[in-house]
Structure formats: C-alpha cells, structure tokens
Amino acid sequence: MIKATHEAVMVDEVLENLVFKQNGKYVDCTFGAGGHSHEILKKIDRKGFLTSIEKDERATKNLPIEFRDDSRFKLINDSFSNLRMFFEVEEIDGILIDLGISSTQLDDPLRGFSFQSNGPLDMRIDTTKGKTAAEWINSASNQEIADVLWSLGQERASRRIALKICEFREKKSIESTKELADLIVSCVYKKTKKHPATNSFRAIRMFINNEIEELQKVLEAASYVLCCGGRLAVISFHSMEDRIVKRFFQGKDRIESKVKFEYMKDKFFKPTAKEISINPRSRSAILRVAEKVC
Ligand SMILES: C[S@@+](CC[C@H](N)C(=O)[O-])C[C@H]1O[C@@H](n2cnc3c(N)ncnc32)[C@H](O)[C@@H]1O
Known part of the structure; x- marks a missing residue:
C-alpha cells in the first residue's frame, strides 16, 4: 500500500449513517489508504463482512497486516463500476463511495496529479x-x-x-x-x-479516468446490489459529482434502474469546522446517504 498519509473524511458521519447492522455486509468502493475501511471493520462484529474495491494497483499492494489478517475482509483490485460482477442482487447492506483521489496519490509527484510538484504528466488512477x-x-x-x-x-x-x-x-x-x-x-x-x-x-x-461515467455506472450498480433498506453513502468533492449523486437519489438521469432511495434524516452532511481545521482538504466534501426503499 502507498504510504498512508490520507486522512479519511467525515468518518463519524459515515459510520453513524451507513453502518446500521453490526453483522451486515458492506462494500467500500474506494479503499484508498484504508481509513474508512479500517473504521467500518472496527464497527462491525464477527459476523459482519467488508469488501473493499480499489482501482489503483499500488494502493492494494503491501496491505497492512490488520487487513491481511482479518477474515471479515476482502480487497478487490478493480474499478467500482464493475460492482455487479462481484455481488448478487440485494446482497449488500451498505456501500460507501469516497470519490476522487487520495492525498497519498495527489502528493506523489510520480503520479502526475499535482501542479504543486514536478513530475511526469500521467494522472491515471490505474x-x-x-x-x-x-x-x-x-x-x-x-x-x-x-x-x-x-x-x-x-x-x-x-x-x-x-x-x-x-x-x-x-x-x-x-x-x-x-x-x-x-x-x-x-x-x-x-x-x-x-x-x-x-x-x-x-x-x-x-x-x-472517465470519472463521470464511472460514477454514473457505480450508482446504478449499487442500486441493484443493495438489499431493501440498504444504504448508499457518497462523498464528493466537486459540485458536478454531487449534482449527479443528488439527481440519482431523486430518480433522475438514470441509465435504467428504477430503484427508489430516501434520504436518512439529513439530505447531506458537510465537515465540521473542527474537521476542516485538522484536515483542510476536507473543506469541499459533501456526504449524501440514502436508503433503498422497496
Ligand atoms: C478519496 S480516496 C478514498 C480514501 C479512502 N476512503 C480512505 O479513507 O483512505 C479515493 C480512492 O478511490 C480510488 N478510485 C477512484 N476511482 C475509482 C474507481 N473507478 N474504482 C475504484 N477505485 C477508484 C482512488 O484510487 C483513491 O484511492
């Protein structure tokens, strides 16, 4: 795994709203440096299970022992848009999608994502x-x-x-x-x-990285693999992505899914001032969590 310098965003809000069943099956679509996955594993019990997905092969190498030794955990190196290849219809209780790239990727000049440091102009996640x-x-x-x-x-x-x-x-x-x-x-x-x-x-x-199409596909796929009452949590950092998520939850701009979603109690969550002061990169984050209604 890449050096873990990424600070997971809105962890409390994600855990509180997404992980509602301790023995549930969860999917973290964007493993990154494993921050959210680590917290989800802490919250679920012996019968719970977490599958994490990550497109960046480098982020999945040298997985820390805490993940390797945990029989409740599996990591898949693939794109989250392929979600339906890995799960049955209505199999999953909660899905997390934390969009974009991690600080670890951004801060590595060799990946070419940043204008702050010089490096080859690559920018591919995979x-x-x-x-x-x-x-x-x-x-x-x-x-x-x-x-x-x-x-x-x-x-x-x-x-x-x-x-x-x-x-x-x-x-x-x-x-x-x-x-x-x-x-x-x-x-x-x-x-x-x-x-x-x-x-x-x-x-x-x-x-x-075809990020808009990837997002549209994973939302659609998530609507099928979630069980009734299952929850989908999406963190975006850009108004265009957030608009896609919001409209998807409203039943608009779908590919073919007719699945209905209802927000929990709040339509969205923003990081607190305290979180922004500790992790300034969280400032543009917005989290939406909705429940599949059947
Ligand atoms: C914001 S980071 C996630 C950080 C993670 N939640 C944590 O706590 O460490 C987003 C991650 O999603 C990965 N990613 C981006 N697009 C992806 C895709 N289409 N499929 C799977 N992973 C993707 C990136 O490589 C990056 O590691």
Whole structure:
C-alpha cells in the first residue's frame, strides 16, 4: 500500500449513517489508504463482512497486516463500476463511495496529479491501462482540450489555455506537470487565492479516468446490489459529482434502474469546522446517504 498519509473524511458521519447492522455486509468502493475501511471493520462484529474495491494497483499492494489478517475482509483490485460482477442482487447492506483521489496519490509527484510538484504528466488512477494525460494532451485537438477544460473544470480561460497548449506542442511535447502548470498560469490573468491550474488539472484528471461515467455506472450498480433498506453513502468533492449523486437519489438521469432511495434524516452532511481545521482538504466534501426503499 502507498504510504498512508490520507486522512479519511467525515468518518463519524459515515459510520453513524451507513453502518446500521453490526453483522451486515458492506462494500467500500474506494479503499484508498484504508481509513474508512479500517473504521467500518472496527464497527462491525464477527459476523459482519467488508469488501473493499480499489482501482489503483499500488494502493492494494503491501496491505497492512490488520487487513491481511482479518477474515471479515476482502480487497478487490478493480474499478467500482464493475460492482455487479462481484455481488448478487440485494446482497449488500451498505456501500460507501469516497470519490476522487487520495492525498497519498495527489502528493506523489510520480503520479502526475499535482501542479504543486514536478513530475511526469500521467494522472491515471490505474497505471496499467489507458492514455496518460501527456499522451492525450499532445494529441487531442484544440477544440477537444477546450471542451474538457470547460465541461469538467468550468475553466473560463479554457479556449486560451487550449490554444496555448497547441502552440507550445508544435515546438516540443508537454511531458511534465510543471510544463503544463506554467502554460496554464501564463493564460489565466485573474488572480484569486486558488492556484490558476486547479480547475484544469482536475478536469484533465476526471477526463483521463472517465470519472463521470464511472460514477454514473457505480450508482446504478449499487442500486441493484443493495438489499431493501440498504444504504448508499457518497462523498464528493466537486459540485458536478454531487449534482449527479443528488439527481440519482431523486430518480433522475438514470441509465435504467428504477430503484427508489430516501434520504436518512439529513439530505447531506458537510465537515465540521473542527474537521476542516485538522484536515483542510476536507473543506469541499459533501456526504449524501440514502436508503433503498422497496
Ligand atoms: C478519496 S480516496 C478514498 C480514501 C479512502 N476512503 C480512505 O479513507 O483512505 C479515493 C480512492 O478511490 C480510488 N478510485 C477512484 N476511482 C475509482 C474507481 N473507478 N474504482 C475504484 N477505485 C477508484 C482512488 O484510487 C483513491 O484511492
């Protein structure tokens, strides 16, 4: 497993609302550094079971002994959108999806997710397949780049950045996070507290990992594998993702599922001021938990 520097978000709220049966079967779709999985295992009893899923092979290697030795735990290295391949219909009591990437991944320059440190422009969660961000950015059309930056990053300078990228790569291909971040900085004139490359880097990461489609698929799959009264908890860090979750719970924008969900008592939870002061990266998190109604 990657060095465990990720701080799990809204742990109390997740446990309180998701883990309602101590002998239940749970799925943590985003194992990451294992923070939520660790807490779920602490709360369930001897008859309970937790399956965790993680797309990043590196996060599943060298699993700490506490997980390896626990007969109530199983880890699957796959994408959460394949949820239905692993479970029967109405088999699971609670499912957690903690979207995005972990601090461990973000802080590792070799993964290429961050504009804060220089490294190869990769950005793939699963490094064994698919195009790297560098491969995409050096081959996509001006229009395609602008569209991704606008639709997934709401980046106002999307066209200017896309043009700059295309002009730059005529001389030299873009290979590092610093090269890309510098190009973006030179196009964004309005100075705000947020780093000018924040939106573009997030948009490219979401595109490279197909994150919106993955989310739509896992919500749909979760609606089938949850038992009646089973609960689905989703933590998102971006308004676009949260909107998808909210609309899914409302029965809108579904692929084919007709399953009904009802919120617990609160429609959503936000981290407390105390949590934000301890873990500033939690500040944009929003948790929604809903129960399958049959
Ligand atoms: C925010 S982190 C989860 C952190 C975790 N809850 C913890 O407490 O350590 C999100 C994790 O989900 C993984 N991930 C992202 N997309 C995925 C997908 N489609 N399928 C499975 N895992 C995914 C990422 O690799 C990352 O490790």
